[in-house]
Amino acid sequence: xxxxxxxxxxxxxxxxxxxxxxxxxxxxxxxxxxxxxxxxxxxxxxxxxxxxxxxxxxxxxxxxxxxxxxxxxxxxxxxxxxxxxxxxxxxxxxxxxxxxxxxxxxxxxxxxxxxxxxxxxxxxxxxxxxxxxxxxxxxxxxxxxxxxxxxxxxxxxxxxxxxxxxxxxxxxxxxxxxxxxxx
Amino acid sequence: xxxxxxxxxxxxxxxxxxxxxxxxxxxxxxxxxxxxxxxxxxxxxxxxxxxxxxxxxxxxxxxxxxxxxxxxxxxxxxxxxxxxxxxxxxxxxxxxxxxxxxxxxxxxxxxxxxxxxxxxxxxxxxxxxxxxxxxxxxxxxxxxxxxxxxxxxxxxxxxxxxxxxxxxxxxxxxxxxxxxxxxxxxxxxxxxxxxxxxxxxxxxxxxxxxxxxxxxxxxxxxxxxxxxxxxxxxxxxxxxxxxxxxxxxxxxxxxxxxxxxxxxxxxxxxxxxxxxxxxxxxxxxxxxxxxxxxxxxxxxxxxxxxxxxxxxxxxxxxxxxxxxxxxxxxxxxxxxxxxxxxxxxxxxxxxxxxxxxxxxxxxxxxxxxxxxxxxxxxxxxxxxxxxxxxxxxxxxxxxxxxxxxxxxxxxxxxxxxxxxxxxxxxxxxxxxxxxxxxxxxxxxxxxxxxxxxxxxxxxxxxxxxxxxxxxxxxxxxxxxxxxxxxxxxxxxxxxxxxxxxxxxxxxxxxxxxxxxxxxxxxxxxxxxxxxxxxxxxxxxxxxxxxxxxxxxxxxxxxxxxxxxxxxxxxxxxxxxxxxxxxxxxxxxxxxxxxxxxxxxxxxxxxxxxxxxxxxxxxxxxxx
Numbered sequence: 001x002x003x004x005x006x007x008x009x010x011x012x013x014x015x016x017x018x019x020x021x022x023x024x025x026x027x028x029x030x031x032x033x034x035x036x037x038x039x040x041x042x043x044x045x046x047x048x049x050x051x052x053x054x055x056x057x058x059x060x061x062x063x064x065x066x067x068x069x070x071x072x073x074x075x076x077x078x079x080x081x082x083x084x085x086x087x088x089x090x091x092x093x094x095x096x097x098x099x100x101x102x103x104x105x106x107x108x109x110x111x112x113x114x115x116x117x118x119x120x121x122x123x124x125x126x127x128x129x130x131x132x133x134x135x136x137x138x139x140x141x142x143x144x145x146x147x148x149x150x151x152x153x154x155x156x157x158x159x160x161x162x163x164x165x166x167x168x169x170x171x172x173x174x175x176x177x178x179x180x181x182x183x
Numbered sequence: 184x185x186x187x188x189x190x191x192x193x194x195x196x197x198x199x200x201x202x203x204x205x206x207x208x209x210x211x212x213x214x215x216x217x218x219x220x221x222x223x224x225x226x227x228x229x230x231x232x233x234x235x236x237x238x239x240x241x242x243x244x245x246x247x248x249x250x251x252x253x254x255x256x257x258x259x260x261x262x263x264x265x266x267x268x269x270x271x272x273x274x275x276x277x278x279x280x281x282x283x284x285x286x287x288x289x290x291x292x293x294x295x296x297x298x299x300x301x302x303x304x305x306x307x308x309x310x311x312x313x314x315x316x317x318x319x320x321x322x323x324x325x326x327x328x329x330x331x332x333x334x335x336x337x338x339x340x341x342x343x344x345x346x347x348x349x350x351x352x353x354x355x356x357x358x359x360x361x362x363x364x365x366x367x368x369x370x371x372x373x374x375x376x377x378x379x380x381x382x383x384x385x386x387x388x389x390x391x392x393x394x395x396x397x398x399x400x401x402x403x404x405x406x407x408x409x410x411x412x413x414x415x416x417x418x419x420x421x422x423x424x425x426x427x428x429x430x431x432x433x434x435x436x437x438x439x440x441x442x443x444x445x446x447x448x449x450x451x452x453x454x455x456x457x458x459x460x461x462x463x464x465x466x467x468x469x470x471x472x473x474x475x476x477x478x479x480x481x482x483x484x485x486x487x488x489x490x491x492x493x494x495x496x497x498x499x500x501x502x503x504x505x506x507x508x509x510x511x512x513x514x515x516x517x518x519x520x521x522x523x524x525x526x527x528x529x530x531x532x533x534x535x536x537x538x539x540x541x542x543x544x545x546x547x548x549x550x551x552x553x554x555x556x557x558x559x560x561x562x563x564x565x566x567x568x569x570x571x572x573x574x575x576x577x578x579x580x581x582x583x584x585x586x587x588x589x590x591x592x593x594x595x596x597x598x599x600x601x602x603x604x605x606x607x608x609x610x611x612x613x614x615x616x617x618x619x620x621x622x623x624x625x626x627x628x629x630x631x632x633x634x635x636x637x638x639x640x641x642x643x644x645x646x647x648x649x650x651x652x653x654x655x656x657x658x659x660x661x662x663x664x665x666x667x668x669x670x671x672x673x674x675x676x677x678x679x680x681x682x683x684x685x686x687x688x689x690x691x692x693x694x695x696x697x698x699x700x701x702x703x704x705x706x707x708x709x710x711x712x713x714x715x716x717x718x719x720x721x722x723x724x725x726x727x728x729x730x731x732x733x734x735x736x737x738x739x740x741x742x743x744x745x746x747x748x749x750x751x752x753x754x755x756x757x758x759x760x761x762x763x764x765x766x767x768x769x770x771x772x773x774x775x776x777x778x779x780x781x782x783x784x785x786x787x788x789x790x791x792x793x794x795x796x797x798x799x800x801x802x803x804x805x806x
Contacts, residue, residue, distance in 0.1 A: 023481045040285075041401075047352075048352055
């Protein structure tokens with residue numbers, strides 16, 4: 001991976017979509033933490049429900065190659081050295097949307113009021129969404145901390161897919177043959 | 184004004200006029216939201232001509248109202264109301280989902296819909312972008328297909344309006360199925376695939392207005408509250424409390440199936456001919472093993488997730504998707520129809536969902552028809568060849584479809600159990616009325632009160648301002664947790680009863696006041712606010728019309744069936760004791776400040792500031 005190197009452990013959030021209850025406490029916790037209010041569309045994690053029953057928590061996967069960071073013409077995105085999270089510099093961000101298109105999962109989205117892009121910053125290493133998901137014993141979101149010697153051995157990019165793609169796979173698991181044409 | 188967006192969307196479908204309404208803070212504090220506010224808005228706008236307003240005519244008002252706690256208190260809900268085509272009164276019918284939250288984020292506390300559209304219409308709301316769209320292409324579609332198309336179209340529209348935002352999350356949608364389109368009086372306002380505002384028949388009101396669906400997306404935050412830090416910690420506290428309730432979390436209300444039937448003898452079996460069964464295979468564990476494809480499913484912010492996604496995965500009924508089914512549907516399209524398999528029950532639940540019919544009222548009318556069939560009062564010929572035997576899943580599904588499309592006998596049954604019974608009694612004799620298990624046009628919830636082990640109060644349904652609605656029962660003392668004065672609080676703050684009832688009561692008041700900044704006390708609620716709401720509901724119920732009016736006292740009754748002794752089970756021989764019931768009814772009238780006929784006394788209404796209600800009620804009753 002060029003241009004990005006982490007000095008210590010890498011933090012990321014693993015997902016088990018089939019365990020997501022759709023309660024959206026993650027959205028509530030995220031917006032309370034970052035915005036001080038409950039604001040579903042300003043949450044860095046958003047739960048898509050394209051098919052009822054098949055809820056998909058959608059958030060940054062910290063791809064190994066960080067296509068969003070690389071695509072930014074204004075150097076507004078960078079990688080946090082400690083956690084591996086993508087950090088948005090609100091001053092530099094012009095809300096041009098290039099990073100959204102560069103993301104294989106179309107995860108970044110613009111702040112609904114202020115002109116900058118929203119990407120999960122892992123709350124500095126202690127993600128609030130994971131906390132409430134664990135508290136509820138849903139276990140749909142789990143915090144993983146990998147040692148520097150192991151984290152380069154696999155990819156987290158498998159989570160960076162569009163909500164449609166993830167939903168399509170999920171409904172097959174949930175509904176089998178009946179999932180034909182659901183989405 | 185804290186906790187409120189401060190404005191309501193007003194849509195007149197006759198003139199296509201879209202506007203906004205603001206209500207003074209004083210009114211909001213007085214009536215809070217949801218059911219309370221619906222009572223006031225309906226009274227204010229049509230109280231004087233209540234008896235002449237046809238619930239299925241353009242002059243009825245359809246209300247979709249949030250409450251101050253919607254979006255804050257864990258578990259999202261919205262309250263649907265209007266003049267009910269079932270009771271001709273007001274029912275506050277709430278449904279879970281994200282609609283209320285999205286609506287508040289769009290900047291509205293509610294939607295007030297009047298008039299009647301010329302052609303099928305879809306109301307689309309994205310913040311202040313509000314549009315009436317043609318819905319001809321989705322009119323006639325069943326639930327799941329309607330929902331799928333609207334999610335897709337909604338996201339495309341959001342993207343068109345704001346293409347730079349990134350991926351748009353799905354908007355929230357309320358819609359009707361064929362039942363609502365055809366003005367079936369049991370039609371529900373649907374959300375997601377399986378959620379229904381069932382009581383009241385507001386799906387038919389939407390249908391009468393040719394309003395197929397409402398889509399809403401809000402991009403803003405929830406309205407500002409008085410004490411955000413306090414509210415945040417209350418959210419955590421409520422969740423912590425509710426995470427401890429493993430019974431509800433694990434099994435949902437479906438845990439009641441075998442329990443209510445076998446242990447408490449209070450579950451409808453074959454149109455309430457019995458309230459007991461011993462089919463252990465029908466317990467919630469069998470549903471879990473055989474039909475649940477997802478064990479935890481909840482709505483906005485909900486720590487309980489009492490819903491489970493169900494689908495038979497093999498056999499002739501495979502592929503029919505519904506939720507748990509919850510207890511009410513396990514009973515009403517299960518035991519009540521003699522259906523005792525999780526697969527058959529899930530299939531029928533999926534059919535009521537897809538046709539957009541209330542599972543309770545729909546299951547009630549199916550059971551009523553099946554008993555008439557059992558007794559030879561309804562023939563196979565009259566049912567166009569349907570063999571409506573207990574347990575015949577296909578037959579019930581077929582009749583349900585006839586009801587949704589008002590075909591043949593389905594057209595009579597689409598009027599709901601009470602109206603259908605009135606009509607059939609003319610042809611077949613008064614005996615028919617005995618088999619209608621309803622109160623004031625509304626099906627009795629799946630909790631019998633003969634055994635007194637479940638709903639112990641003989642007056643529960645008879646004196647409720649929402650008729651047979653099991654979520655709003657008459658109970659003494661008035662400030663009891665099960666009393667409809669308490670439920671009116673949940674329906675007005677618009678929160679989920681199941682998330683509220685196990686909590687320490689102080690938490691709810693704390694929540695209310697930290698959101699609104701008002702100082703509403705328990706005493707004020709039970710002494711003044713709840714009585715004000717319920718007395719308006721009571722007054723319009725008595726005014727009624729135009730097709731049916733309820734007689735004071737005479738119609739504050741249990742269904743005839745509840746006076747028949749239970750024929751089986753551990754409580755065999757038990758029935759509602761008429762003498763005890765009548766004493767209790769009088770006690771309730773008196774506690775509510777009603778006279779010996781159940782008519783709100785003038786002094787009661789005046790004390791509550793309802794002078795106008797007093798005057799009009801007396802004028803109307805004198806006629």
